[in-house]
Amino acid sequence: MNSNPQTLEEARREIDALDEQIQALISQRARIAQAIAHIKQRMGDGGDHYRPAREAEVLRRVIARNQANGGPLTDEVIARLMREIMSACLSLESPLTVAYLGPEGTYTQAAVLKHFGDSVRARANNAIDEIFRDVESGAADYGVVPVENSIGGVVSHTLDELVHTKLRICGEVTLPVHHHLLAVGGDLAAVRKIYAHPQSFAQCRKWLDAKLPHAIRETVSSNGQAALQARQEGVGVAAIASLQAARIHGLEILASNIEDDPSNTTRFLVIGKQDPAPTGEDITSIVLSGHRNQPGSLLKLLQPLANAGLDMTRIESRPIKGSAVQDYYFFIDLAGHVSTPAVRQALDEVRATAAYFKVLGSYPRAVV
Numbered sequence: 001m002n003s004n005p006q007t008l009e010e011a012r013r014e015i016d017a018l019d020e021q022i023q024a025l026i027s028q029r030a031r032i033a034q035a036i037a038h039i040k041q042r043m044g045d046g047g048d049h050y051r052p053a054r055e056a057e058v059l060r061r062v063i064a065r066n067q068a069n070g071g072p073l074t075d076e077v078i079a080r081l082m083r084e085i086m087s088a089c090l091s092l093e094s095p096l097t098v099a100y101l102g103p104e105g106t107y108t109q110a111a112v113l114k115h116f117g118d119s120v121r122a123r124a125n126n127a128i129d130e131i132f133r134d135v136e137s138g139a140a141d142y143g144v145v146p147v148e149n150s151i152g153g154v155v156s157h158t159l160d161e162l163v164h165t166k167l168r169i170c171g172e173v174t175l176p177v178h179h180h181l182l183a184v185g186g187d188l189a190a191v192r193k194i195y196a197h198p199q200s201f202a203q204c205r206k207w208l209d210a211k212l213p214h215a216i217r218e219t220v221s222s223n224g225q226a227a228l229q230a231r232q233e234g235v236g237v238a239a240i241a242s243l244q245a246a247r248i249h250g251l252e253i254l255a256s257n258i259e260d261d262p263s264n265t266t267r268f269l270v271i272g273k274q275d276p277a278p279t280g281e282d283i284t285s286i287v288l289s290g291h292r293n294q295p296g297s298l299l300k301l302l303q304p305l306a307n308a309g310l311d312m313t314r315i316e317s318r319p320i321k322g323s324a325v326q327d328y329y330f331f332i333d334l335a336g337h338v339s340t341p342a343v344r345q346a347l348d349e350v351r352a353t354a355a356y357f358k359v360l361g362s363y364p365r366a367v368v
């Protein structure tokens with residue numbers, strides 16, 4: 001085939017031929033995925049064919065090949081295309097229901113699409129605890145909840161739920177957060193009122209002070225809700241929300257990327273009943289508490305992790321509700337999978353000295 005077309009006709013002929021091959025290959029891939037689903041059924045996997053570890057491996061290979069080939073598509077774009085192919089293949093046999101923090105148009109919905117692709121049934125819920133209940137009861141196969149924002153800090157509701165649930169963390173999603181000012185129409189000068197989630201107001205404060213110092217700022221429960229209200233109230237009322245919210249609610253973008261810190265990122269967790277297999281690039285999340293009134297208790301508790309040379313990537317504390325003296329749960333992420341001897345052994349040692357200890361999950365590190 002000519003790889004250096006000189007005319008539009010030649011180039012389009014090449015694209016038509018490639019499209020034919022790509023389509024045939026995608027169909028062939030889908031048939032093999034169907035065969036895999038039947039094999040899994042025979043093995044008795046209970047109908048949940050989703051395999052986060054396998055998907056992470058496929059995506060990592062896609063990105064490695066993209067980098068070796070020098071693009072020209074970005075890693076994010078090529079991974080998204082492959083993610084959609086996998087999502088469509090999986091949905092042929094068992095479409096997943098994924099509960100997320102709604103309403104439609106929230107960043108959590110964007111995280112669902114980024115992680116599971118467009119072929120899942122995404123189910124909007126009003127509160128983080130409802131998402132946990134939906135997955136526990138089987139009303140949803142998986143849930144996606146926000147856990148931390150690089151500016152706003154931890155989402156304490158999610159941490160509190162993790163302590164008590166029997167569900168496991170099966171994956172993580174990291175999403176760069178870009179805020180946009182949306183309205184049904186008009187221009188910046190017409191904006192007299194802005195709806196947003198309190199965190200979004202905090203993250204766009206400098207921009208708002210400079211560009212819209214006189215507009216009334218009214219907080220609502222989510223960015224999706226903000227977009228909905230801007231839609232209902234019309235010209236002069238704006239919302240801070242995502243591009244997706246703009247699409248869903250038919251709003252125009254009055255200003256893009258209005259966040260004060262362009263590196264703003266939110267981390268989400270995928271919760272479910274599955275323990276993903278190791279991939280070689282995994283995170284293990286645990287929660288623990290020490291015995292009261294023991295000086296240096298946290299240091300002693302964590303010593304086995306240091307002795308095993310395990311890389312602790314995150315530590316957060318939350319007060320234990322209802323304890324008279326101030327006691328804390330510590331949420332710790334470390335690099336590695338609980339099925340590897342070094343991690344298992346170190347965690348057994350930690351468990352032996354902790355007042356409370358639970359593995360929240362071992363799951364693949366986010367790929368893109």
Ligand SMILES: O=C(O)C(=O)C[C@]1(C(=O)O)C=C[C@@H](O)C=C1
Pocket residue numbers: 033036037049050051052054055058085086087089090
């Ligand atoms: O390899 C599998 O186990 C499959 O089911 C196939 C496949 C894919 O399309 O690549 C689909 C869904 C799973 O989550 C992982 C991978």
